[in-house]
Amino acid sequence: MNNTQDLIENLAGRLQPVRPSRPPLPRAAAYVIGCLVLVAVAAWLTHAWPLMLTRLADPRFAVELAATAMTGITGVAAAFMLAVPDRRREWALLPLPFLALWLLSSGYGCYRGWLVTGNSGLTLGPSANCIIFIIGFSIPLAAGLWLALKRSAAWLDPIRCTTCGGIGVAALAAAALQFWHPFDVTVADLGAHAAAAAIVCTAIITTARRAFPVAPTSTRPANG
Amino acid sequence: MNYAAPPLEVHDWDVLMARAQTGDRASYRELLNAVLPWLRNIASARLRARDDAEDAVQDILLTLHAIRHTYDPSRPFKPWLMAVAKRRIADRLRVKMRRTARETFLAPEHETFAGEETNLTEQESEAKRLRAAVTQLPEAQRKAVTMLKLEEKSLTETSALTGISVTALKVSTHRALNNLRKLLEKP
Numbered sequence: 439m440n441n442t443q444d445l446i447e448n449l450a451g452r453l454q455p456v457r458p459s460r461p462p463l464p465r466a467a468a469y470v471i472g473c474l475v476l477v478a479v480a481a482w483l484t485h486a487w488p489l490m491l492t493r494l495a496d497p498r499f500a501v502e503l504a505a506t507a508m509t510g511i512t513g514v515a516a517a518f519m520l521a522v523p524d525r526r527r528e529w530a531l532l533p534l535p536f537l538a539l540w541l542l543s544s545g546y547g548c549y550r551g552w553l554v555t556g557n558s559g560l561t562l563g564p565s566a567n568c569i570i571f572i573i574g575f576s577i578p579l580a581a582g583l584w585l586a587l588k589r590s591a592a593w594l595d596p597i598r599c600t601t602c603g604g605i606g607v608a609a610l611a612a613a614a615l616q617f618w619h620p621f622d623v624t625v626a627d628l629g630a631h632a633a634a635a636a637i638v639c640t641a642i643i644t645t646a647r648r649a650f651p652v653a654p655t656s657t658r659p660a661n662g
Numbered sequence: 663m664n665y666a667a668p669p670l671e672v673h674d675w676d677v678l679m680a681r682a683q684t685g686d687r688a689s690y691r692e693l694l695n696a697v698l699p700w701l702r703n704i705a706s707a708r709l710r711a712r713d714d715a716e717d718a719v720q721d722i723l724l725t726l727h728a729i730r731h732t733y734d735p736s737r738p739f740k741p742w743l744m745a746v747a748k749r750r751i752a753d754r755l756r757v758k759m760r761r762t763a764r765e766t767f768l769a770p771e772h773e774t775f776a777g778e779e780t781n782l783t784e785q786e787s788e789a790k791r792l793r794a795a796v797t798q799l800p801e802a803q804r805k806a807v808t809m810l811k812l813e814e815k816s817l818t819e820t821s822a823l824t825g826i827s828v829t830a831l832k833v834s835t836h837r838a839l840n841n842l843r844k845l846l847e848k849p
Binding site for chain 1: 682685690694699716719720723732733734737747782823825
């Protein structure tokens with residue numbers, strides 16, 4: 439019992455002032471706006487906007503793009519909310535409806551493509567580039583998310599938090615890809631997106647597991 | 663009709679935590695002492711062993727200190743602390759379950775000699791020699807080896823309790839183990 443009293447005295451004795459973190463949703467909004475501005479400027483510099491506006495006339499594509507972007511936005515918002523101790527864990531479910539809509543609209547695109555082009559959509563052609571693009575674009579987005587969460591997160595539930603962050607980052611990268619991927623989605627495309635998202639999520643979760651082991655401090659090995 | 667007043671202590675915790683974020687040490691000490699019985703109740707309800715519960719309370723206090731900047735002063739403090747406590751206790755239970763799953767209890771036939779007295783005497787004499795050797799160590803080394811190796815506290819926790827840096831603790835432990843080896847090798 440005395441040890442706990444000693445601990446309290448010690449913690450109180452070396453207390454330093456801290457600046458309280460800003461609320462999670464405004465921070466998530468700032469991060470998402472930063473990502474959207476980055477993609478919009480890159481699309482403007484590469485003259486990708488006119489083709490995108492033409493493609494948005496197709497309702498299926500508009501729904502797919504909106505669902506992808508919303509999966510990204512809600513995934514990032516959930517990650518910021520779960521990083522704070524007293525927010526509900528159910529925030530982790532927020533991206534799921536948009537993720538389902540994204541898969542459904544992409545799946546419908548695959549079906550429509552199959553009716554037109556037959557089995558040619560099953561081969562992995564330009565889709566290989568999609569994997570590289572999504573992973574490559576996810577790296578700066580994930581690094582930005584890491585920096586945004588690093589100071590403000592409590593990391594009490596790192597796996598749930600980073601899973602949502604991983605889904606969010608991969609979905610934002612997949613949405614950005616649409617600017618430079620002017621094709622109907624095929625089965626191979628969908629597989630490429632899923633594989634890239636899985637790779638990004640696994641990399642982020644593995645990093646979090648190493649950086650934030652969940653073992654309580656006093657049960658860790660004494661020399662560790 | 664009489665309405666019950668809101669519990670004053672909960673309101674006080676909000677104020678004390680907000681003051682602690684500004685560096686007010688007296689308020690922080692008061693807050694930690696005020697939440698201590700509450701944390702002990704929560705921990706002992708979930709962890710049966712008293713030592714485990716007290717270790718969990720210390721974990722929660724250390725976590726509270728480390729992440730105190732994540733508390734939003736415009737929100738109530740108690741749910742924030744409850745979330746930290748629940749998470750830390752759940753982590754401890756998970757680690758304990760993993761350890762228990764890996765451990766095998768020894769039956770009497772696993773002992774070198776079946777008679778309890780024989781083994782106890784041997785263990786006792788070994789323990790006595792070790793305790794005697796530890797008392798011969800310089801104070802810093804004795805403190806480090808006792809807390810880290812005999813009481814199995816973590817480096818972070820020991821550093822927090824003693825005010826000695828983690829690096830200095832590692833050096834002291836290393837030297838203490840070398841000295842103990844030499845002392846115990848003597849006939």
